[in-house]
Amino acid sequence: xxxxxxxxxxxxxxxxxxxxxxxxxxxxxxxxxxxxxxxxxxxxxxxxxxxxxxxxxxxxxxxxxxxxxxxxxxxxxxxxxxxxxxxxxxxxxxxxxxxxxxxxxxxxxxxxxxxxxxxxxxxxxxxxxxxxxxxxxxxxxxxxxxxxxxxxxxxxxxxxxxxxxxxxxxxxxxxxxxxxxxxxxxxxxxxxxxxxxxxxxxxxxxxxxxxxxxxxxxxxxxxxxxxx
Numbered sequence: 001x002x003x004x005x006x007x008x009x010x011x012x013x014x015x016x017x018x019x020x021x022x023x024x025x026x027x028x029x030x031x032x033x034x035x036x037x038x039x040x041x042x043x044x045x046x047x048x049x050x051x052x053x054x055x056x057x058x059x060x061x062x063x064x065x066x067x068x069x070x071x072x073x074x075x076x077x078x079x080x081x082x083x084x085x086x087x088x089x090x091x092x093x094x095x096x097x098x099x100x101x102x103x104x105x106x107x108x109x110x111x112x113x114x115x116x117x118x119x120x121x122x123x124x125x126x127x128x129x130x131x132x133x134x135x136x137x138x139x140x141x142x143x144x145x146x147x148x149x150x151x152x153x154x155x156x157x158x159x160x161x162x163x164x165x166x167x168x169x170x171x172x173x174x175x176x177x178x179x180x181x182x183x184x185x186x187x188x189x190x191x192x193x194x195x196x197x198x199x200x201x202x203x204x205x206x207x208x209x210x211x212x213x214x215x216x217x218x219x220x221x222x223x224x225x226x227x228x
Contacts, residue, residue, distance in 0.1 A: 002145060005141055005142070005145050005147075005155065006158065008138070008141050009138050009141065009142075009155060009158055009159045009162070010158075010162050012134040012135070012137055012138045012141075012159070013134070013138065013158075013159045013160070013161075013162035013163040014162060014163075014165075015134050015199075015200075015203055015207075016132070016134035016135055016138075016163055017162070017163045017164070017165065017166050017167075018166070018199050018200055018203075019128060019200075020197055020200075021124055021127070021128055022046065022124060022125075022128070022166075022167065023166070023170075025042065025120065025121075025124050026039065026042065026043075026167055026170055026171075027170070029042055029117060030170070030174055030181075030182060031182065035114075036171065036174070036175060037114050038113075038114050038117045039117070039171050039174070040114075040171070041114035041115070041117045041118040041121070042117040042118065042120055042121040043121060043164060043167045043168065043171070044118055044121065045117070045118040045119060045120060045121020045122040045123075045124075045125070046121040046122070046124065046125045046164070046167065047121075047160055047163075047164055048121075048122060049121070049122045049125035049126055050125055050135070050160055050163065051156060051157070051160045053125075053129075054135060054138075054139060054156050054159070054160075055152075055153075055156060057136075057139055058139050058142060058143065058152055058156065075219075078214075078215045078218045078219070079215070081211050081214065081215050082211070082212055082215040084208075084211055085207075085208040085209065085210070085211030085212035085215065086208065086212065087133075087208070088133070088204045088205070088207050088208030088211065089204070089205050089208035089209060089212070090208075091133075091204050091208075092200075092201050092202065092203070092204030092205035092206075092208060093201075093205065135159070138155075138159050142155045142156070
């Protein structure tokens with residue numbers, strides 16, 4: 001795995017991990033369940049869907065995308081990059097938080113069994129598939145690098161390890177501070193929601209503009225900063 005790919009995966013995974021819905025679900029579990037096992041099962045559900053979904057996507061489209069990219073010239077590839085940049089900019093301007101508060105979601109919890117919190121994690125992740133653009137970008141980078149089977153598995157593992165860091169971070173705070181952290185959850189929830197929404201919103205716009213400018217640079221100078 002090259003340094004360039006690793007840096008790309010880390011950046012995309014960190015951006016992907018800033019998902020308000022994942023945080024809200026985790027925070028209401030902290031409010032209602034107060035169980036490390038149940039929180040771990042929720043995170044496991046999230047990662048199972050994210051990892052194996054990525055694996056299926058990687059295996060299913062690798063050959064098709066690989067052949068497509070080989071047959072396309074740089075002009076077409078940078079054209080696709082330009083369209084992607086436009087999509088990100090539009091998404092950033094239109095993005096609005098629609099998640100409910102931790103208390104609202106907590107009221108709908110019907111079971112505290114770990115198997116149900118595991119399924120909850122899976123359901124939350126499946127519900128967020130439409131916002132998985134960074135993951136799709138990471139998979140495209142992996143395909144481009146041609147790592148082989150073991151390399152692909154390691155790359156997906158690295159991505160999901162970074163993706164899960166914020167979730168395990170909250171769990172670590174819960175384990176370290178217990179009831180003191182629980183008492184502060186409501187106070188923590190609002191800043192987390194506000195800042196994650198801002199980062200997603202403005203980060204999408206900034207990334208989109210970078211892709212657009214890079215495309216313009218390619219058509220003017222014949223070389224872009226991003227290598228295809």
